[in-house]
Amino acid sequence: MNIFITGAxxxxxxxxxxxxxxxxHNVIAIARTKTRLDELENYGNMSSGFGKIRGVHCDLxxxxxxxxxxxxxxxEINVLINNAGALVNKPFSKISSSxxxxxxxxxxxxxxxxxxxxxxxxxxxxxxxxxxxxxxxxGTQKFPGLSAYSSSKGALSILTECLQAEYADFNYxxxxxxxxxxxxxxxxxxxxxxxxxxxPQEMAKYxxxxxxxxxxxxxxKTIVLSRSNP
Numbered sequence: 001m002n003i004f005i006t007g008a009x010x011x012x013x014x015x016x017x018x019x020x021x022x023x024x025h026n027v028i029a030i031a032r033t034k035t036r037l038d039e040l041e042n043y044g045n046m047s048s049g050f051g052k053i054r055g056v057h058c059d060l061x062x063x064x065x066x067x068x069x070x071x072x073x074x075x076e077i078n079v080l081i082n083n084a085g086a087l088v089n090k091p092f093s094k095i096s097s098s099x100x101x102x103x104x105x106x107x108x109x110x111x112x113x114x115x116x117x118x119x120x121x122x123x124x125x126x127x128x129x130x131x132x133x134x135x136x137x138x139g140t141q142k143f144p145g146l147s148a149y150s151s152s153k154g155a156l157s158i159l160t161e162c163l164q165a166e167y168a169d170f171n172y173x174x175x176x177x178x179x180x181x182x183x184x185x186x187x188x189x190x191x192x193x194x195x196x197x198x199x200p201q202e203m204a205k206y207x208x209x210x211x212x213x214x215x216x217x218x219x220x221k222t223i224v225l226s227r228s229n230p
Contacts, residue, residue, distance in 0.1 A: 001020075001025045001026070001078035001079060001212075002025070002026050002028070002074055002075075002076060002077050002078050002079075002123075003020045003025050003026065003027045003028065003077075003078065003079045003080075003081070003211075004027075004028045004030065004077055004079070004080045004081070004118065005017055005020075005027060005028070005029055005030065005081045005083055006030045006031070006060060006081070006082055006083050006084035006110075006111075006114070007030075007031060007060075007083040007084030007085060007131075008027075008029035008030055008031045008036075008037070008040065008055075008083070009029075009031030009032065009033035009036035009037060009040075010031075010033070010036065010184070010185055011182070011184035011185060011186065011200045012083060012131070012179075012182060012184065012200045012203050012204050012207065013029075013031070013081075013083040013084070014036065014040065014200070015200045015201050015203075015204035016081065016083070016204045016207060016208060017029045017040050017053055018040070018043055018047075018053075019204050019205065019208045020051060020208065021043065021044045021047050021049055021051035021052065021053050022047055022048075022049035022051065023049055023051065023208070024049045024050045024051045025051045026051060026052050026053075026054070027040075027044070027051065027052065027053045027054065028054050028056055028070050028074070029041075029053050029054065029055050029056065030055075030056045030058050030060070030067070030084070031055070031056075031057070031058070031084075032057070032058070032059050032060075034055070034057045037055025037056070037057060038055065040053045040055055041053050041054065041055050054070060054073075056069075056070050060084050060105075060106055060110040060114070061086075061102060061105045061106055061110065064110075064113060064114060064117055067117065071118075071121060074121060076121055076122065076123040076126075077118055077121045077122050077123060077126060078123045078125075078126055078127070079126065079127050079128075079129070079211045079212075080114070080115070080118060080122075080126065080127075080128045080129070081129045081131065081207065081211065082110075082111040082114065082115075082128070082129065082130045082131060082156075083131045084106055084110065085106060085107055085131065085149075085186060086102055086103045086105070086106035086107055086149075087103065087146070087148075087149045087186055087189050087190055088100075088102070088103055088148050088149065089145045089146060089149075089189055089190055090145055091144065091145060092147045095147070095148055099148065100148050103148040103149055103152050104148070104152045104155075107149070107152035107153060107155075107156060108152045108155050108156050108159065111130055111156060111159070112159060115128060115163065122172060124170075124171050125171045125172070125173075125215060125216070126172050126173070126215075127172075127173045127175070127211055127214075127215035128163070128172065128173065128174045128175070129175055129176070129177060129207065129210070129211055130156050130157075130159070130160050130174075130175070130176045130177075131176075131177055131179060131207075132153045132154075132156050132157050132160075132176045132177060132178040132179070132222060133149070133150060133153040133178055133179055134178045134179065134180045134224050134225075134226045134229045135149065135150035135153060135229070136150050136151070136152070136153025136154035136155075136156065136157055136178060137154070137157065137178050137222060137224055138154070140224070140229060141229050143190075143191075143230070145190075146190060149190070153178070156176060157176045157178065157222040160174050160175060160176040160220065160221075160222060161174075161176075161220050161222070163220075164219055164220030165220065173214075173215035173216070173218065173219045174219065174220055175210075175214070175215075175218055175219065175220070175221050175222075175223065176221070176222040176223070177207060177210065177222075177223055177225055178222055178223065178224045178225065178226070179203065179225050179226065180196075180198070180224070180225060180226025180227060180228055180229045180230070181194065181196035181197070181198065181226070181227070181228045181229065181230045182196055182198045182199070182200055182202075182203045183195065183196040183198065183199050183200065184200055187230065190230065191230045194230050196227075196228065196230070197227045197228060198227055203225070206225065
């Protein structure tokens with residue numbers, strides 16, 4: 001299968017890229033940090049799983065034209081995982097317009113535009129997974145300083161439901177996984193010093209299995225994956 005993963009240079013996206021490769025899939029790993037993409041490509045070259053990793057250096061807050069070359073070499077996309085995320089941890093009254101726009105650009109507008117761009121390439125049974133947050137789910141515990149982040153992830157959840165409704169006549173699966181605390185750099189930004197019970201590798205394993213096996217069964221859902229919040 002051909003797998004597109006954003007935010008692949010660290011944390012869950014990095015581990016997911018390696019996991020898909022080890023299972024024999026072809027991965028398009030999209031991120032801003034080229035050195036980490038080079039590391040992933042080297043990993044793919046050494047993997048015994050016969051998969052490949054192609055790194056695409058792309059700032060998802062800007063234009064998506066840098067994906068064109070990768071798309072020209074891709075016959076179809078079986079799985080898209082919108083994993084890239086941005087966070088600002090500040091009191092509501094102190095968040096600037098530019099900070100708010102950046103968070104919404106990466107967390108909501110980019111998945112929106114990326115799905116639009118990739119629609120012509122989706123396999124007939126493609127699975128699109130948006131990585132949300134338990135903080136973006138109605139009724140869950142919220143935390144000071146995360147108004148921009150949590151609200152953008154809440155909007156991503158609603159977008160997922162809307163897309164499933166809009167493409168009800170197709171065989172696509174759109175789902176949102178609302179993650180709780182995972183020991184990543186972003187968690188450290190949100191909750192400095194907090195130690196999560198879940199590692200990036202553990203969460204990547206769950207997401208891998210969900211991506212590969214759940215598309216025919218689970219559609220248009222936001223699923224909370226959380227041992228703790230934070």
